[in-house]
Amino acid sequence: MMIPNKHGGIPRNFLGLPDEVSSPETSRVWVLPIPYEATTTYGAGTRFGPDAILSASQQVELYDPRRKTEPAMELGIATLPSLAISSRSPDEMMQWIRETVEEIFSGTSQPDLLVVLGGEHSISGGIASGLRHLWADKPWVAVQIDAHADLRDQFEESRFNHACAGRRIAEHAPLFQIGIRNLAREEAEFLASNPPVVTVFAEDVHRGQYLADLAKFVQDKYVYWTIDLDGFDPSIMPSVGTPEPDGLLWHDFLAVLDTISRHAAAVPVLDVVELAPIPGLHAPDFLVAKLIYLTATTLLLGPADPRPDSSCQR
Numbered sequence: 001m002m003i004p005n006k007h008g009g010i011p012r013n014f015l016g017l018p019d020e021v022s023s024p025e026t027s028r029v030w031v032l033p034i035p036y037e038a039t040t041t042y043g044a045g046t047r048f049g050p051d052a053i054l055s056a057s058q059q060v061e062l063y064d065p066r067r068k069t070e071p072a073m074e075l076g077i078a079t080l081p082s083l084a085i086s087s088r089s090p091d092e093m094m095q096w097i098r099e100t101v102e103e104i105f106s107g108t109s110q111p112d113l114l115v116v117l118g119g120e121h122s123i124s125g126g127i128a129s130g131l132r133h134l135w136a137d138k139p140w141v142a143v144q145i146d147a148h149a150d151l152r153d154q155f156e157e158s159r160f161n162h163a164c165a166g167r168r169i170a171e172h173a174p175l176f177q178i179g180i181r182n183l184a185r186e187e188a189e190f191l192a193s194n195p196p197v198v199t200v201f202a203e204d205v206h207r208g209q210y211l212a213d214l215a216k217f218v219q220d221k222y223v224y225w226t227i228d229l230d231g232f233d234p235s236i237m238p239s240v241g242t243p244e245p246d247g248l249l250w251h252d253f254l255a256v257l258d259t260i261s262r263h264a265a266a267v268p269v270l271d272v273v274e275l276a277p278i279p280g281l282h283a284p285d286f287l288v289a290k291l292i293y294l295t296a297t298t299l300l301l302g303p304a305d306p307r308p309d310s311s312c313q314r
């Protein structure tokens with residue numbers, strides 16, 4: 001299913017960039033594929049997610065008409081070798097991801113933004129646990145786009161099931177959830193116990209009134225941002241294991257990105273998880289590739305449109 005990139009070769013890195021702007025030493029963005037799939041409960045295939053994203057990224061235009069530049073050439077985007085952990089147990093996987101994240105942010109050359117490509121959502125627990133050590137002296141929060149709250153303490157005998165991702169993150173940092181529309185009784189009871197979790201349900205996303213709360217939540221904080229792609233509406237993102245109607249549309253996502261980029265101190269880590277590509281259906285894969293490029297550009301270079309954010313003037 002490999003599509004030749006714009007240089008005519010087989011895709012090796014995100015966006016098919018030339019060497020001078022895709023080595024870790026010269027890149028502000030590092031992309032880390034983690035094709036981990038062990039606990040997916042419904043539709044499977046997230047282990048194919050990273051390859052599909054890298055393939056689709058070869059078709060993304062580097063030029064940004066609003067900026068009148070090619071941001072990738074300015075930023076540098078390096079694609080690291082995949083973490084090949086599909087055969088590991090959830091506990092081993094968590095440990096390995098934690099150590100990898102700690103290593104990446106302890107080296108002499110480090111990214112300004114690490115983008116992790118899933119794989120299933122359980123990998124986020126490992127990332128959050130690494131960040132707890134790295135950011136022990138920093139005020140940091142997590143933002144989650146998702147259809148599911150993922151707040152179960154355990155599921156199918158594992159605390160590192162993908163249905164527990166939010167709960168594992170909230171053990172380390174306050175969590176702001178966007179687009180939730182599927183909640184188990186156990187999760188509702190957990191939310192009623194006053195945990196450090198703000199849950200914005202899908203109907204409130206459509207009303208748009210949560211953006212001022214999001215702005216306050218991330219204000220001057222370090223942000224770990226996790227995007228479970230089933231947070232999007234299945235009409236634009238059918239390639240997920242557990243699709244739910246009434247999700248975010250592209251413009252909803254742009255509003256979240258704009259708010260975070262204007263208010264957070266920094267967003268050093270983003271993960272994009274749960275893509276289970278459907279053979280022959282390229283639009284969802286392309287959506288993810290474009291989302292990552294646009295997000296990296298906006299977070300590191302600022303919004304293309306420098307108008308002040310209206311969401312904090314309400």
Ligand SMILES: [Mn+2]
Pocket residue numbers: 146147148228230231242
């Ligand atoms: Mn989900």
